[in-house]
Amino acid sequence: MKGATNTKLILFHPQLHKQPASRIWLLLFSFTFFTLAFFTFTLITTAVHPSSSAPSFASAVPMSPYVRDALLHYAAAAANSTSGGRLSAAELAAVSATIRRCVVTGTGAGCNLLVFGLTHETLLYRALNSNGRTVFLDEREFLISRVEQQHPGIEAYDVQYTTKVVELTELLRSARQNSRGDCRPVQNLLFSECRLGLNDLPNHIYQIDWDVILIDGPAGYSPTAPGRMSAIFTAAVLARSKKADGGGNSKTHILVHDLDREVEKLCSEEYLCSENLVEAVDRLGHFVVDRMGRGQPETSNFCSNLSSPSL
Template identity: 55%
Template sequence: MKTSARLIVLHPSVHKHGGASHRIWLLLFVSFFTFAFIFTLFTTRDSITTTTRTTTSAAAASSNSRLPKPVFDALLHYAATSNSTATADRLSSAELKSIAAVLRRCPTTPSCNFLVFGLTHETLLWNSLNHKGRTVFIDESSYLITKLEEKHPQIEAYDLQFTTKVSDLYNLIDYAREQIRNKCRPVQNLLFSDCKLAINDLPNHIYEVDWDVILVDGPRGYFAAAPGRMGAIFTAGVLARSKRGGGGAKTHVFVHEIDREVERVCSNEFLCRDNLVESKGSLGHFVVEKMDENSFEFCPNSSSSPSSISSWADD
């Protein structure tokens, strides 16, 4: 009986220790999964919050990438007011508004790739109106470029040595016609062009951009030895026709002082009278379409004869 009693006392003791052990493991198991659940809950919530904030920020950035219309209109208003009496080197109020309207409804919304030949009174205005867009300025004066970069380091500008002269206008036109299937093709990579009218020594990345808007307001062209805008207009025409598809199929090209001989003749030759959509004061607005690389005519639907060139001056 003693032995049996001893056995009865020992059995509960053994079961008691085993039950405690199982409870401890069960408690640890439940605690682990509780912790894992709470940790997952918090990290998921933080992830959702972060994602929401990122999405909201991205949406806000997209909506704010275009200059607010009241600010856009105010800048244009004060610029137009200060230019109400336009001089030879300034755009009139109507001319400013013509360019600004295209920038406002840029083909590659919300901002434009805007190439400007010439540093002028309107340089800061163009950079501001094309808010968060790509605006690049090209000018013949390294001095003016340096001064601009010192005062406004955020502006992208390059100086360029033009090799043409106003007095060479008709020789260059004849040369371009002779080389239209070779060096002076309407569709080509200007970086490798040997055409005398091609601007090919800008930084390489300039030629990789699909420009939406191009303004030719430089270089100087008011005396015989001045470089003239033959190269700028030819280059604008080739850039517009040689787009690779990153932007719209059309490029808006503006030529200032189109009433002058060089600007009128070269615009007719390389931008084409049929592409002229608007004329405000001395500003011509052309819309030039992308062309097939096997095209060898700048103006397939119009004549470039001397008579058609001179008749434009009488319009």
């Protein structure tokens, strides 16, 4: 029969049912990758061209190996990272803006940027300050070695912390009792015996006038973790002991992450001072601390407001 000869048999292969789902996952991955790449590239180009209201891809400088390294790093970590300790987009924008202002108001050569903690954002910080000097401090020697091998050019040093979060109250009381001695705000920490001071860093760390200090380490999530008491105290002393000779910038921008936690909150109030807090974004506190230089009366007080947090 003619009708029978025109009959067609259609077979559905099982793989056909899987293709739409595969395409959806591919589209989702592509969208995530390019969204992340666009965000990071926008952050970088905004830092390079602060006068422009919107970054232009045509006018952007050629992408440096640092920028490319950061993009690849974030793209690889985006899908499987579940860490809750990473900086938010708003916090990263605040860090970027601080570094950008440093470059604009300075010589254009970039910032002297000191970072406590090796984190997911390490490569981004180096990229943002690619024309300056960026130094990282971390308590995990094995992590420093791995990062240096994977990303040549990283300048990082290990720190031996002798404090614990559970000792917070005792350490603050001890520092107050010794505020006219080894725990004073202006000093050479290399010769300090203050329990909160870091005195075993490479010598040049104490000699550099730091423009920006970012504190996102060491770990402070448990009572036995080192906590950031020493990092905050050391940053405060470095800022107040700044030389700034020859008309240099006398102020230091100090950014403290996890300011909602007790250690970060109390130590920031004690040594960075509430009157120096210029911005708070999510869990990031931005302090601007001026040096205590020549011609100023010698004092044992870190803050002009003498009312210290109760312990």
